[in-house]
Amino acid sequence: MGDNSIYQPKLAEVIYIKDEVTGERAIKTFHVQFLNGDGFEHACGQCAMISVFGRGEAMISIASPPLIKEYKQFSIMRAGRVTSAFHELKVGDVIGVRGPYGNSFPIGDWHGKNLVFIGGGCGLAPIWPVIQTAVKTQDKFNRISVFYGGRSARDIMYKTELEQLRANADIYLSVDKSEEGWHEYCGFVPANIMDKAPSAENAVAITCGPPIMIKFVIQNLKKLGFSDDRIYTTIENKMKCGLGKCGRCNVGKDYVCVSGPVYSWDKLKTLPEEY
């Protein structure tokens, strides 16, 4: 009976590790493959509760698109006890994964539209599966643009992948302050949006990043004419169960782990600001 427990993780093996960003705000990308024929399907934007046994669990968004069935991708910034444990893992180590949790981006509603993605810092990971899915099924969408910024050039994650994306999408990178060897935009992500001014016409904006960035991105998107129901974002709160029970991720009546993490701005703005 315990096997059916909603708290029981499935075992998965780490098959690939990549250092995305090094230093203080280190980010690593992991591919994990379920053992024993286990597994689950997920949708773009959903999360999983992943754990290093002996250290604990953390809720991390699944960064691989649903099209990829062989493994799940997680890009994790080193921030605390559990995420540090992930950074110590080696290929071949076994972790626990349970999920998928939360809602997902309504990609089906966006067919025929222009997609504007806006990410900052490690906030590229939650929207990455949407970008991947959109690019791989490009015939269903119009123009795809990706705005992404980091504090400095070395904080930019998915560097290679972003370069490859240039063939299929408009990529606008930025760093907060100018630095040697950087030839793209210097300044914060919200400013970069105003600089490039993507058209709101038939477009949907999807943003994820630090709360302060999201706040100004949304302000600027509205200036550009994006209506509240065409702006999507994800929020993250501390989570322990992923099942709407443990009581800490709620924003008003909404448990982010069940009703979120994906919100359109017209929905999110009705909730109290507790995130």
Added chain:
Amino acid sequence: MERILDKGHLLDWVATLTAWEVFAPGFQDGIWGYQPVSPSAEVRLEHSNTVQPPKNFTFPQREVFFTYDQIKGEAPKIAPIHPKPKQRVVFGVRPCDGRGLTRMDRVFNEQFQDSYYQTRRAGLAYVGLSCNQPTGPNCFCKSVGGSPVSSEGLDVLMTDLGDRYWVSSVTDLGLALLEVGGSIFSEPAQEDQNQVRATRIAAVSHPQRAVQNTAVVPSVLKESFSSPLWAALAQPCIGCGICTFLCPTCHCFDINDENASSSPLRGSRVRTWDNCQFPDFTMHSSGHNPRGTLASRLRQRVCHKFQYFHENFGVLQCTGCGRCISECPVGIDILSVVNQVCSAQVNGE
């Protein structure tokens, strides 16, 4: 089924319940609490109410989910742990705590069913005792949709008629408990009928403290999120966990890995009670804290009980037992908080 039980025969009934572990209120260590009933023990149901609700029977403070055992370089061995199904009867549960169980059911038994809770819940029977008088000065069950004679969440409801109990079954499980007792009970006479009716009417008519205008509280609280009163009312709060740990409906928890040995790695993943009043409850690992102030945490507790739960499940979460009021070290009074915040909002203060 309605029956009459002589008070002197209460233990005889308990003795027939051989298939069940029986618990009843007892006075130990200076407080009333639920204790296992041994054949020789005296069962006393004249308690006011227990300091702790019977929450532990379905949601213990510590629940082990599984153990892990890993030799370095090998895959971990995971051994699920699950409570053994147990048949338990708890005597003397007050109606507010019976209703508390139904609120916990909504959380653990609906979307994403919690098998730990379910297993413990499945074998559990509450033999309730209606409150002829409010059990304490801070009872307010009537104003949150309950009643001192409510049978919600109970399997059997007993009413004290002086030298005997009126015993009525509420659920099939309750009926089974009465049937096991068999001839220990007697058929109620017309006089008993009259007396129980009169007793219950009197019970319900006792004055209680009250939430004002309960019907509009959820919607008014929703408008009061930014009220300056939250900060003022939270000023004396010391941020302890009494209010929530003693609440029959608070269910927040934490999950941690507890290691017994680091090499080989051995330990267990454990759920423990947690508490929205602790400052680190919602703190992100970055240090950002969506509910970083005492005011925001008091608001969370009150709004969860009186607004969010209502929005999600259509009923108030609070059952009016009054424990959080009586036991608060500094006198924070959920009734007064709700009433003050709501009246300030309604009166546009």
Added chain:
Amino acid sequence: MSNLEALRDQAKKLLAKGEVRAVIGYRKGSRGMAAEPVVITRPEEAATLVWDPTCFHNLALYLVEDQKRLGKEKQKADKPIAIVAKGCDARAIVVLMQENYFKREDVYILGVSCETTGMVDERKLACLGFGTLQSASFRGDDFVFSTVSGEKRVAASEVLADRCLECRAPFPKVHDVVFGAEKARSLASPFAALLQFEKSKTSIADRWEFWQHQFERCIRCFACRAVCPMCYCEECIVDSTRFVVAPDTTAEEKANRLRWIERSATQSDNMGYHLTRALHLAGRCIDCGECDRVCPVRIPLRLLNTRLEREVRETFGYDPGASVDVASFVSSFRDNDPGNFIR
């Protein structure tokens, strides 16, 4: 008798003249007779202050909160904050000053003397079966309670909290102004409860059985810690699973923080918490008894604290909370401290 009107007048005057930022005191609570802590900032609020036998709370706690808030907001107070302080509260304030938590000029002490009584023990009072109580007041050596069936007068010694029965100094020695007199009293001997316990549990086995049972019952609500003015650590050892994170806390530190005590309320973990807390309070605990009063499962925490307090007083000749000018107990020593237990 401490004159409530004089106390209110003084508080009002201090606020009206702008001599203090706020006054920490007691007011009537909403749940029956008990008073509750309040912080007032306007002179007209002074009329709500009360002083009665239900003013249990050690208000020094709110001085700590105030300092923490100022620190967090990186502010410096331009004026002192006033506080109503009983004998025990004033001792707590002295310990906090000894530890440089704040300075004497940061606080204006409105001392109140408990004279020959003290604070009521609600559990003892409940045994008298008065039913719902509306208010409590001092009357000489007695307490008067107003109940639904009229006034009840009870000798204070019958329902006094143990801590007050055993109190050596029911008068706030350190104060700016004091209400009420320093009176001689003949109450129970210091450590009476402890001595009675020791008489009843003489063997190691008896004592273990007792404490094992007590620690098993702890539900880890941390009310004992929350209510204690001396438990001001930013990060308590029990929070090592989830500790205070400052902007400059590195991931490294967060990852490697030691986990002294798990969150599970097991006997072993509970014991680790309570014993460590008792030792952290050695020489600092001024026996306000608040931890004992607030414990919802009635663990007799005062026994642990008074056991160490007795050592501190009798073996080391140290009087906690008596003077700002002596070094704190754990940061000082005497050449003749006992060493005969050392091999």
Added chain:
Amino acid sequence: MPEQSPPYEPKIVAFLCKWCSSAGSDLAGVSRLQYPANATPITVMCSGSVSPQYILSAFKKGADGVLVSGCHIGDCHYMEGNYLARRKIYLVNELLQFIGIEPQRFRMSWVSAAEGAKFAKVIKDFVEDLKPLGPQEKLKGQRP
């Protein structure tokens, strides 16, 4: 004779100050003194740095006995660390006995860098005193 399980060997956690007691234990080692191998030494900078929670933690993790050892009074490398340790550890000792822990399970000693023989004797005595008590279960964490 029937086969017997190996005799009970108590586990001791010994907090030894770096300057004296730890050096004393090294001396006991290099002098080839015979003493029981029951102690797990943990070198600390000073006996004054041993927090009560170290001691409780050692018991919680299953130590049968805990030893704190430092420089003799007057010899502290930091002048007064061991004076501070003395009153602190005295209270730990009293409190442990108060809650019903056998007094034999906790011990403090002064061992200088030159006292290899004394260190050996402290450990030997400790082991002898602990053996009759059997394993320490009172403060040990029981999991799961």
